[in-house]
Amino acid sequence: MNKTRELYRVDQLPIFQQRMYATEQEARACPRGDVQLVEDLETGLIYNIAFRYELMEYDEHYQNEQAVSPLFMKHLDTVAHIIEHSLGSRTIIEVGCGKGIFLEMLLAKGFDIMGCDPTYQGTNPKVIKQYFTPSLGIKADGIILRHVLEHIQDPVSFLMMLKEANGGAGKIYIEVPDLDWICQNQAWFDVYYEHVNYFRLSDFYRMFDTVYEGGRLFGEQYLYVVAELSSIRKPEYVSSNPVDFPSDFLLTLECEKEKKEYAAIWGGASKGVIFALLKERAGSPVDMVIDINPAKQGKYLPATGLKVLSPREALSILSDGATIFVMNSQYLNEIREMSDDAFNYIEVPQNYTK
Numbered sequence: 348m349n350k351t352r353e354l355y356r357v358d359q360l361p362i363f364q365q366r367m368y369a370t371e372q373e374a375r376a377c378p379r380g381d382v383q384l385v386e387d388l389e390t391g392l393i394y395n396i397a398f399r400y401e402l403m404e405y406d407e408h409y410q411n412e413q414a415v416s417p418l419f420m421k422h423l424d425t426v427a428h429i430i431e432h433s434l435g436s437r438t439i440i441e442v443g444c445g446k447g448i449f450l451e452m453l454l455a456k457g458f459d460i461m462g463c464d465p466t467y468q469g470t471n472p473k474v475i476k477q478y479f480t481p482s483l484g485i486k487a488d489g490i491i492l493r494h495v496l497e498h499i500q501d502p503v504s505f506l507m508m509l510k511e512a513n514g515g516a517g518k519i520y521i522e523v524p525d526l527d528w529i530c531q532n533q534a535w536f537d538v539y540y541e542h543v544n545y546f547r548l549s550d551f552y553r554m555f556d557t558v559y560e561g562g563r564l565f566g567e568q569y570l571y572v573v574a575e576l577s578s579i580r581k582p583e584y585v586s587s588n589p590v591d592f593p594s595d596f597l598l599t600l601e602c603e604k605e606k607k608e609y610a611a612i613w614g615g616a617s618k619g620v621i622f623a624l625l626k627e628r629a630g631s632p633v634d635m636v637i638d639i640n641p642a643k644q645g646k647y648l649p650a651t652g653l654k655v656l657s658p659r660e661a662l663s664i665l666s667d668g669a670t671i672f673v674m675n676s677q678y679l680n681e682i683r684e685m686s687d688d689a690f691n692y693i694e695v696p697q698n699y700t701k
Contacts, residue, residue, distance in 0.1 A: 614674030
């Protein structure tokens with residue numbers, strides 16, 4: 348068994364923070380699992396050692412689409428430009444294409460692309476509604492892996508499988524949340540059961556012999572690399588580059604105990620689910636959830652059972668000056684405009700963690 352160093356522990360989080368429920372009762376009774384983040388002292392990778400892969404069955408109830416936001420569409424456009432100059436517009440496979448928004452964007456730009464994802468709900472024949480496996484017999488010049496690798500229990504073996512399935516070659520674009528950003532911002536609301544892995548940019552330079560480029564996107568919350576699949580290797584721990592995980596990671600949550608003001612959160616996705624749950628446990632529950640995604644509206648968040656309201660419905664209830672926690676500060680200006688700048692906005696995490 349590999350030697351590990353424990354970094355962080357939190358119990359009984361919903362195993363799917365992006366799965367929506369039809370009733371409050373179903374939402375509160377959602378399946379849960381524990382998180383025990385460790386640093387592997389052989390590979391240097393960071394993962395949840397308590398993760399149970401057999402619990403994870405993604406289906407059409409999984410709603411992680413962010414592209415309803417114009418700001419996020421700008422992010423996707425930035426990613427498209429990176430892919431165009433690094434992978435080219437030759438044959439591409441998007442592994443884990445979700446609802447297909449990014450795939451459709453690339454198709455419109457002239458890319459020769461197909462996708463795989465069991466949660467896909469559309470009718471585009473370019474998408475195969477199942478997990479990518481070698482048995483599909485499809486290969487491409489490039490592979491896109493956006494926000495997939497953090498969900499895979501053994502990421503190095505998965506990348507090696509992609510290499511073999513793709514004939515041992517090809518470029519790959521990988522995008523994942525940035526652990527360094529999570530640590531620097533004490534973003535306890537960004538640790539999920541679904542995310543079994545947490546990556547730093549340096550991890551990918553140890554996982555691949557050949558990295559063509561790498562950097563950070565979306566307010567530095569995400570990191571990306573473009574690498575050569577044929578150069579994938581098992582990484583080795585570097586003692587001079589340990590994970591700098593803050594010992595006071597939950598400090599801002601501790602400061603929230605017993606605060607009783609009426610508060611809403613804007614953003615019923617992953618951050619909002621964990622933020623609402625841990626605030627409830629701290630004795631300062633959230634009263635309302637707002638989200639612009641129609642697929643979430645009228646549904647209930649896992650664990651807390653909070654109902655997701657549309658902006659129009661929520662703003663008709665909130666009094667002027669009420670507190671709104673903006674679950675991702677990247678969207679603050681967009682939210683201010685949609686709500687006539689009539690409320691007390693607390694950015695998460697920038698202002699919230701100071």
